[in-house]
Amino acid sequence: MSVDNTKLKDDKLLEAFQKDFRDIVDDAKDDTISIDEKYKLFLSNLNDKARQYFPVDKNTNRKRKEWLTTGILKIVDKKSQAVVEWQINCVSKLELKYHEEYKRLRKTAKAMTEQRQVEYWDEMCEDIEKSIKNYDPVTAFSIIKRLRGGSKRVENIPVQDKNGKLLVNSRDTLKRWGEFFCETLNVCASIDQNLLDQIQIPTLSTTEEHRQNAEPSTEEVRKAINQMNSRKAPGSDEITVDILKAGGESVTRWLFTFFTDVWKNEQMAKEWSITTLIRLYKNKGDKKICDNYRGIVLLNATSKIFSRIMLNRIQDLINGQLLEIQSGFRPSRSTIGQIFILK
Template identity: 40%
Template sequence: MLDYVLVNRKFRSSVQDVRAHRGATGGIGTDHHLFRAKIRLHLKCRRKTEKKYRLRLDQSKLTDNCLVSAFQIDLANENKSIRRDNKTLSVNEKFTNFVNSVLERGRHYFGNNKSIHKGGKEWFTPELKEIVDKKAKAYVDWQLHRSTTNENKYRNRYRTLAKIVQNKVYARQHAYWEELSIDIENAVKVHDPTTTFQIIRRLRGNGQSINRMAVQDKNGLTLTNSKDQLNRWKEYFDEMLNVDTTINEQVLQQIPSPTLHDEELSRQDAVPTVDEVVKAIGQIKNKKAPGKDDVPAELLKAGGHYIAEWL
């Protein structure tokens, strides 16, 4: 800085020394003086938090009977070893061992090892990612060698890789759409509309935009203003959810309370059998978000009786 130094109030106490060098600018014929400021900053260290990733399953591996059998046998052996070695564990410790064992073996047998691009493009393959990374590195090398004797060399290398990436991306996109067209055509031929519409919905994206949905008032007139549409939604839910009701306490007291026989109570209080646990696991829906333990329903179903016995 020349003549003076501007310091923010936040860093005013960080300035340790300011000096003027009067002879530093004497050779260039100016009446300004060079100032030097010494500042000491204390930077805060931000702790890196470990990001937890959920288990991604390959649905095609879950239908492989060999992998499912190996998964079940491995779980059975692990359950026997844990029961033999750790007989004094608490319930929470046993459940933690169960979750860790299921997730570890599920990742080993049914984990999805496919590399997925950050943008989520299905046609983006690992081969394309490798060549794109090479192109990015070539561009950085070109920028680092600007105004040098090797600039033409790195520039030509970058342009060559950029052309290769362009051709490969075009070819891969063309092949990708051809594959999807064949899948849709085959699904239509075998009268499988479910698969057809699944592919179409996947290609369409997240669904219809709310801003494009037509909203009508009570008289059937279409509302075009966003403010009027929000007021109409508010009015609709207010009328639907806020219903005036009157409760008669005498009527509530006349409702008989259900009573259970001793036999039914003993049946409900009994420890569930393995078959009942297997039946309950089979009723869980697939492709749903797992609970706090991050164990998906597909892994529980793949374990069969071995999972039920462990539970």
């Protein structure tokens, strides 16, 4: 789904989008249709509304710069029109008037552009600083890499088979990638059953067991949505976290109703089981060798929100059992920070 992410910051468009989406929330309460049908209807409506309120401008072939705003583009259009009017009236008595109007618009456009560029870089620096403070270097370096640019595409590079033969046919290349990931992701492992039997499963209290088995609440859904990182690639349903966040309370209520239905029926949407596997070059070694790539899976945003709700419940339980000295893989705690204190 192609939408203009810059328009997601327009408060008027967001308000209209959320207001128009409220009527769709009632569709999730319809018990006459299956979970898959509800989800497909939700995707269809969300796609239509997103394209309606956040369409990509068709009058430009170049990739729009992230710092550009609708206000700047309107001033630039007015400036272009002022140039035409000035040239038309260059030999008339109104030449000075149109010339002054052009200079005014040119000065305004320049000032707005410079101001917006400064604001944009401040926003990017704040995002990088926030990611570093939250111990999220992956997001920080991805922002820096995006700002730096110059990344090379490796989609169409031919690869070698196991014997070193170069594959130039697209079907052979696709078959080789399928073979590579099948071997990489399906590793045969044997686990001693005696070791599994020795693991003592702790007994949960009645209160904790009730909390773990309770249906997702609206607050849990809202918290999980806010915890999701923006500007991430979508899954097979092409719905991004940015669009879900733009839906506001309407999307939160729909997801709450849908998650409750999934929880009661113990049945997930089939779309959640479909993932997109992509390859990323490790930036070392021959690009024609599959071993120099790593694969990542793009999951659907709604399934990640549902998983996040369960993860939050488990983390709340585990955090109460871990010792204070435990720092690794815990929020707002850093092993490096403790080492620094010891030094």
